Amino acid sequence: xxxxxxxxxxxxxxxxxxxxxxxxxxxxxxxxxxxxxxxxxxxxxxxxxxxxxxxxxxxxxxxxxxxxxxxxxxxxxxxxxxxxxxxxxxxxxxxxxxxxxxxxxxxxxxxxxxxxxxxxxxxxxxxxxxxxxxxxxxxxxxxxxxxxxxxxxxxxxxxxxxxxxxxxxxxxxxxxxxxxxxxxxxxxxxxxxxxxxxxxxxxxxxxxxxxxxxxxxxxxxxxxxxxxxxxxxxxxxxxxxxxxxxxxxxxxxxxxxxxxxxxxxxxxxxxxxxxxxxxxxxxxxxxxxxxxxxxxxxxxxxxxxxxxxxxxxxxxxxxxxxxxxxxxxxxxxxxxxxxxxxxxxxxxxxxxxxxxxxxxxxxxxxxxxxxxxxxxxxxxxxx
Amino acid sequence: xxxxxxxxxxxxxxxxxxxxxxxxxxxxxxxxxxxxxxxxxxxxxxxxxxxxxxxxxxxxxxxxxxxxxxxxxxxxxxxxxxxxxxxxxxxxxxxxxxxxxxxxxxxxxxxxxxxxxxxxxxxxxxxxxxxxxxxxxxxxxxxxxxxxxxxxxxxxxxxxxxxxxxxxxxxxxxxxxxxxxxxxxxxxxxxxxxxxxxxxxxxxxxxxxxxxxxxxxxxxxxxxxxxxxxxxxxxxxxxxxxxxxxxxxxxxxxxxxxxxxxxxxxxxxxxxxxxxxxxxxxxxxxxxxxxxxxxxxxxxxxxxxxxxxxxxxxxxxxxxxxxxxxxxxxxxxxxxxxxxxxxxxxxxxxxxxxxxxxxxxxxxxxxxxxxxxxxxxxxxxxx
Numbered sequence: 001x002x003x004x005x006x007x008x009x010x011x012x013x014x015x016x017x018x019x020x021x022x023x024x025x026x027x028x029x030x031x032x033x034x035x036x037x038x039x040x041x042x043x044x045x046x047x048x049x050x051x052x053x054x055x056x057x058x059x060x061x062x063x064x065x066x067x068x069x070x071x072x073x074x075x076x077x078x079x080x081x082x083x084x085x086x087x088x089x090x091x092x093x094x095x096x097x098x099x100x101x102x103x104x105x106x107x108x109x110x111x112x113x114x115x116x117x118x119x120x121x122x123x124x125x126x127x128x129x130x131x132x133x134x135x136x137x138x139x140x141x142x143x144x145x146x147x148x149x150x151x152x153x154x155x156x157x158x159x160x161x162x163x164x165x166x167x168x169x170x171x172x173x174x175x176x177x178x179x180x181x182x183x184x185x186x187x188x189x190x191x192x193x194x195x196x197x198x199x200x201x202x203x204x205x206x207x208x209x210x211x212x213x214x215x216x217x218x219x220x221x222x223x224x225x226x227x228x229x230x231x232x233x234x235x236x237x238x239x240x241x242x243x244x245x246x247x248x249x250x251x252x253x254x255x256x257x258x259x260x261x262x263x264x265x266x267x268x269x270x271x272x273x274x275x276x277x278x279x280x281x282x283x284x285x286x287x288x289x290x291x292x293x294x295x296x297x298x299x300x301x302x303x304x305x306x307x308x309x310x311x312x313x314x315x316x317x318x319x320x321x322x323x324x325x326x327x328x329x330x331x332x333x334x335x336x337x338x339x340x341x342x343x344x345x346x347x348x349x350x351x352x353x354x355x356x357x358x359x360x361x362x363x364x365x366x367x368x369x370x371x372x373x374x375x376x377x378x379x380x381x382x383x
Numbered sequence: 384x385x386x387x388x389x390x391x392x393x394x395x396x397x398x399x400x401x402x403x404x405x406x407x408x409x410x411x412x413x414x415x416x417x418x419x420x421x422x423x424x425x426x427x428x429x430x431x432x433x434x435x436x437x438x439x440x441x442x443x444x445x446x447x448x449x450x451x452x453x454x455x456x457x458x459x460x461x462x463x464x465x466x467x468x469x470x471x472x473x474x475x476x477x478x479x480x481x482x483x484x485x486x487x488x489x490x491x492x493x494x495x496x497x498x499x500x501x502x503x504x505x506x507x508x509x510x511x512x513x514x515x516x517x518x519x520x521x522x523x524x525x526x527x528x529x530x531x532x533x534x535x536x537x538x539x540x541x542x543x544x545x546x547x548x549x550x551x552x553x554x555x556x557x558x559x560x561x562x563x564x565x566x567x568x569x570x571x572x573x574x575x576x577x578x579x580x581x582x583x584x585x586x587x588x589x590x591x592x593x594x595x596x597x598x599x600x601x602x603x604x605x606x607x608x609x610x611x612x613x614x615x616x617x618x619x620x621x622x623x624x625x626x627x628x629x630x631x632x633x634x635x636x637x638x639x640x641x642x643x644x645x646x647x648x649x650x651x652x653x654x655x656x657x658x659x660x661x662x663x664x665x666x667x668x669x670x671x672x673x674x675x676x677x678x679x680x681x682x683x684x685x686x687x688x689x690x691x692x693x694x695x696x697x698x699x700x701x702x703x704x705x706x707x708x709x710x711x712x713x714x715x716x717x718x719x720x721x722x723x724x725x726x727x728x729x730x731x732x733x734x735x736x737x738x739x740x741x742x743x744x745x746x747x748x749x750x751x752x753x754x755x756x757x758x759x760x761x762x763x764x765x766x
Binding site: 314 | 619
């Protein structure tokens with residue numbers, strides 16, 4: 001079966017056949033009633049998934065494009081922004097904000113640490129930052145931050161919160177309005193079960209006020225242009241209409257499953273992955289807790305190069321998992337369990353890792369991982 | 384047949400079923416060998432279609448996004464750019480360049496006029512602009528500019544040329560290297576027969592030199608980031624992999640037809656549309672010449688509101704054509720004939736226009752348009 005592929009990366013993620021089929025419908029014009037109806041339904045469903053009544057703006061762009069929109073619309077050059085960094089994506093947003101001439105302060109943790117509200121309170125008091133950037137699910141480490149208390153601290157300090165929910169939206173609980181998140185950034189290609197190419201922001205009233213004042217030049221990612229076009233049910237620039245149709249179908253599936261059920265499934269998948277990896281004898285890099293429901297970062301046994309493991313999974317079995325970034329690359333690999341994913345995807349990933357490690361002579365327990373993963377899953381969600 | 388749709392807009396355009404199917408394949412990871420092979424083949428095919436050996440950079444964005452990339456990479460604030468404006472898109476690029484603080488000069492024509500090389504030479508001498516922006520196919524008017532002499536004049540003046548080929552690439556001849564075009568901007572959703580969501584730029588050595596000096600902040604659209612990622616066969620941000628697969632398939636079809644044959648087909652389609660409209664008794668807004676092969680702008684008879692015609696085509700027959708912009712909206716409608724399009728799409732569009740105009744009591748000739756369109760097509764290309 002040389003052609004069969006298993007996509008277990010933390011994004012892009014597998015897309016259901018119904019969603020692929022929706023994206024393969026004939027292209028419709030983006031300034032007609034067919035698209036208007038599609039767009040309004042899709043944005044309404046995104047509001048439900050984001051649990052917000054704020055505006056949702058949809059961009060034809062990767063998640064990084066939507067994140068850029070948040071920076072350029074909220075911040076003028078010289079304005080102070082505090083970025084909470086505990087991995088690759090926190091660092092990326094700090095670099096992005098610096099590119100646009102903002103005064104970037106970082107609350108920096110070692111990769112894999114979980115940001116703490118008391119640290120953020122102190123950092124806000126120190127810096128007086130007007131905007132705080134939080135990463136909900138730090139895909140590079142598997143850590144899902146406890147956003148609610150972090151956002152509360154930011155609000156108490158009078159700062160706006162921007163939350164990177166690219167890999168978390170639809171996988172773990174996120175309450176945009178309930179937690180007072182001003183801007184939530186997400187992409188189509190993770191738990192929203194859609195091919196990559198669309199991204200979104202939610203924009204609170206406070207965020208709109210800041211956007212009206214921002215002097216940073218912007219055109220393609222200008223929120224005001226998007227809001228004006230939304231009033232007539234479209235976008236200022238020709239959108240990826242096929243992906244909007246796909247996303248709408250996928251959101252319908254998410255809402256049909258029920259958000260709480262989706263969150264429970266992801267939590268159970270994360271637990272299954274961690275328990276299975278531990279049963280095999282592997283050490284986790286991700287924290288072993290309920291919120292770690294998006295991606296599991298695992299360390300290889302001593303003497304086994306994770307980069308070679310990742311390549312062997314791909315070349316021998318057609319299985320894509322992710323490696324680790326930078327220095328972590330020698331020891332870390334990451335299994336995504338996001339979106340259109342069931343427990344047998346976990347057992348497949350672990351079984352493949354197991355046989356490769358065994359071949360390398362690693363001291364691991366054969367056969368334990370899949371069984372333990374299934375049991376752990378069943379303890380949480382009925383298999 | 385309430386569900387049947389005919390997409391005769393000048394973009395997005397109809398997409399062949401093979402291309403829709405290619406975009407509906409399972410999503411692949413953007414940092415693996417499957418994508419690397421796809422991306423390299425796709426970019427190679429784009430070079431063939433653009434007739435260039437320059438780098439091609441692919442963005443997950445609308446055409447306007449790729450255009451923004453040209454402005455922010457080529458121009459620092461205060462630098463002078465000359466935009467040749469003879470319609471909606473020329474004006475858009477002038478507004479975009481002004482947004483980023485460049486010193487924008489316009490060589491402005493009435494909508495529908497064809498830019499002249501001698502005017503450009505004079506404007507360059509007056510302004511000393513370092514960069515010239517040309518629109519190849521001005522979709523708002525149907526005018527296709529004669530880019531070769533314009534680009535020659537720019538080169539003689541030592542200015543870089545940026546060409547908006549969004550609706551022209553693959554429809555009418557464009558010689559990136561032969562005409563010395565430094566940057567060509569295009570999108571997936573016109574003659575490249577792919578759903579919207581991808582756009583591209585070609586970048587000459589001279590354009591790379593300017594990009595290295597530009598101080599305009601950029602992140603998502605930063606060319607250097609894209610070039611660095613291309614060296615490992617990928618993009619800096621998760622691309623719309625499904626659309627890349629679709630585009631690659633569509634480009635294969637274009638190259639199989641043969642670029643010269645594709646150009647001849649578009650020229651014949653434009654001729655068929657113009658001849659049919661004239662046979663019916665309608666007046667053309669687009670020039671009636673060989674290059675007018677992308678979109679035909681037509682005026683309604685006195686007393687017939689083109690906006691109502693466009694709505695009736697859509698609501699009664701499921702036919703999407705485009706209206707006119709601004710003041711032209713009362714009299715102008717536009718039939719696109721781009722990409723996956725044959726002469727019977729022209730006869731369908733004209734027949735539907737004819738019956739609606741007849742119902743309105745317009746003095747038009749019944750039955751003449753489709754017959755004349757077919758004859759005119761057959762005089763150029765074998766039906």
